[in-house]
Amino acid sequence: MGKDRVTIRDVAARAGVSHQTVSRVINDSERVLPETRAKVMEAIAELGYHPNALARSMARGRSHTVACIAPNLTDYTFASLISGAEIEARQQGYFWLSASAPDSDTFAELVTELVTSRRVEGLMVINPYADDRQHHLPQDFPLAFAGARPREGEINSVALDDVGAAYEATKHLLDLGHRQIGMITGPLTEDAGQDRCQGYEQAMAEEGIVPAVELIIEGNWLAQSGYDAFMQMVQAGQLPSAIFAQNDLMAAGALRAARDMGLEVPDDLSIIGVDDIPLAAFFEPPLTTIHQNFHLIGREAARLLIRTVEQPDSSRRHLRMPVELVVRRSTAVFETKN
Numbered sequence: 260m261g262k263d264r265v266t267i268r269d270v271a272a273r274a275g276v277s278h279q280t281v282s283r284v285i286n287d288s289e290r291v292l293p294e295t296r297a298k299v300m301e302a303i304a305e306l307g308y309h310p311n312a313l314a315r316s317m318a319r320g321r322s323h324t325v326a327c328i329a330p331n332l333t334d335y336t337f338a339s340l341i342s343g344a345e346i347e348a349r350q351q352g353y354f355w356l357s358a359s360a361p362d363s364d365t366f367a368e369l370v371t372e373l374v375t376s377r378r379v380e381g382l383m384v385i386n387p388y389a390d391d392r393q394h395h396l397p398q399d400f401p402l403a404f405a406g407a408r409p410r411e412g413e414i415n416s417v418a419l420d421d422v423g424a425a426y427e428a429t430k431h432l433l434d435l436g437h438r439q440i441g442m443i444t445g446p447l448t449e450d451a452g453q454d455r456c457q458g459y460e461q462a463m464a465e466e467g468i469v470p471a472v473e474l475i476i477e478g479n480w481l482a483q484s485g486y487d488a489f490m491q492m493v494q495a496g497q498l499p500s501a502i503f504a505q506n507d508l509m510a511a512g513a514l515r516a517a518r519d520m521g522l523e524v525p526d527d528l529s530i531i532g533v534d535d536i537p538l539a540a541f542f543e544p545p546l547t548t549i550h551q552n553f554h555l556i557g558r559e560a561a562r563l564l565i566r567t568v569e570q571p572d573s574s575r576r577h578l579r580m581p582v583e584l585v586v587r588r589s590t591a592v593f594e595t596k597n
């Protein structure tokens with residue numbers, strides 16, 4: 260008999276007891292005589308039986324399952340956050356579910372399916388302000404945001420220090436002598452977009468610089484929007500000497516736009532991004548960027564979530580991960596062309 264085919268009834272037959280008695284032994288019930296418990300445990304060892312952990316948890320009124328809902332499961336940043344969170348959850352003995360909700364209606368449906376049915380004990384949310392999904396968050400339920408800060412309520416959160424990331428990126432360009440620095444933002448409905456604008460503005464203000472409005476263009480985190488934003492600056496007659504793109508994908512789009520315009524990076528234009536995605540080191544030229552440890556952010560968010568599941572009265576925490584400038588060859592000292 261293969262171990263993967265052993266059932267609770269096989270154990271019961273070997274021990275000469277009912278399957279209900281085996282269940283009581285597995286669930287540490289006190290309603291079992293010591294000698295009976297010993298026989299059952301011996302049968303379990305002989306057969307190599309492994310109890311169904313999910314069934315045991317449900318029998319005790321718990322699922323030992325936590326879940327994550329993200330706008331999609333294919334984006335590199337989302338997938339990396341989820342990967343880190345899942346590892347943390349499994350190490351703490353929890354099952355992990357991941358689901359995608361491209362819009363707020365789907366998000367609301369998933370919350371109903373997962374939370375009201377008690378399938379999960381906690382919920383991690385990525386991009387809670389991508390649309391109206393924050394209005395569908397469950398009340399009085401363990402929650403954690405990954406990559407965003409809560410705007411109201413007591414919700415655990417873990418994210419990059421987005422203000423600091425933008426400040427360091429912009430300061431790097433300023434230290435190289437650039438003064439005409441354009442910015443391609445993420446969606447300004449999202450925390451990361453807003454906070455990175457704040458960091459950029461802070462660094463520029465310290466140098467007494469007020470950037471032209473034509474140099475600040477809103478994108479959507481995708482490469483095409485970075486391309487379009489740079490072209491929009493050019494069409495407005497505002498060709499900067501440097502670009503701060505709020506993520507690496509938009510920086511890649513700006514790199515391509517510059518190439519199509521016949522500009523050399525970094526000789527004619529410096530470009531810096533945020534995230535340090537794996538491909539950033541292989542762009543042409545390799546991209547200077549701000550490193551973001553998505554894996555760690557996911558792990559910390561899962562850790563705080565499970566802490567709230569197990570200690571409902573514990574205080575909620577808001578962690579901001581430190582930033583790290585990674586200098587490559589897409590930025591250089593500004594030199595006035597004669």
